[in-house]
Amino acid sequence: MSWLPRDFVHPLHVGVPGGAGHRLRPIAGADAPLDYPAVMGSRERLWSIFGPAWGWPSATMTYEANLADLERHAAEIEAHESFNYTIENPERTALRGCVYIDPPEKEGADAEISWWVVDDEVGGPLERALDAFVPRWIAEDWPFERPRFIGRDLTWEEWLKLPDVA
Numbered sequence: 001m002s003w004l005p006r007d008f009v010h011p012l013h014v015g016v017p018g019g020a021g022h023r024l025r026p027i028a029g030a031d032a033p034l035d036y037p038a039v040m041g042s043r044e045r046l047w048s049i050f051g052p053a054w055g056w057p058s059a060t061m062t063y064e065a066n067l068a069d070l071e072r073h074a075a076e077i078e079a080h081e082s083f084n085y086t087i088e089n090p091e092r093t094a095l096r097g098c099v100y101i102d103p104p105e106k107e108g109a110d111a112e113i114s115w116w117v118v119d120d121e122v123g124g125p126l127e128r129a130l131d132a133f134v135p136r137w138i139a140e141d142w143p144f145e146r147p148r149f150i151g152r153d154l155t156w157e158e159w160l161k162l163p164d165v166a
Contacts, residue, residue, distance in 0.1 A: 003103040004080050005143055018129035021090030024099055029071040031086055034095045036066045042119040053156055096121055106162035109148035113138055
């Protein structure tokens with residue numbers, strides 16, 4: 001049984017209101033040339049957020065490993081197993097972060113959502129726009145009744161302590 005209704009169609013391109021032309025779209029392997037520098041340029045902060053839960057991004061992650069990761073994400077999107085949306089700049093020349101929409105790993109939710117921006121967007125207008133937009137987008141366009149916003153509703157440390165989905 002899928003975690004999404006059989007007839008659900010995931011959004012393909014989503015403008016970020018207040019995001020100065022930034023948009024979300026499903027990530028693909030072809031994004032590796034832009035994704036790798038975005039991730040590795042913010043790696044220390046991203047590791048402090050996602051490292052304990054996901055072991056990502058490691059200090060030794062290669063371009064090839066990143067490409068394989070993006071190709072895996074694209075296959076998961078195609079299969080409706082999970083969703084990784086990249087945050088593109090208005091010119092479509094840089095990736096500024098990602099939004100993850102995943103089936104629950106921990107009890108008490110029907111989806112787990114998280115997002116990040118590159119270091120130079122932290123605390124700025126794009127991050128604030130995402131913080132306001134993502135929960136509204138999930139409520140309006142996704143079929144979840146109990147989404148959990150990790151890093152917003154609860155910390156990653158609190159999430160790690162929750163019981164795993166049986």
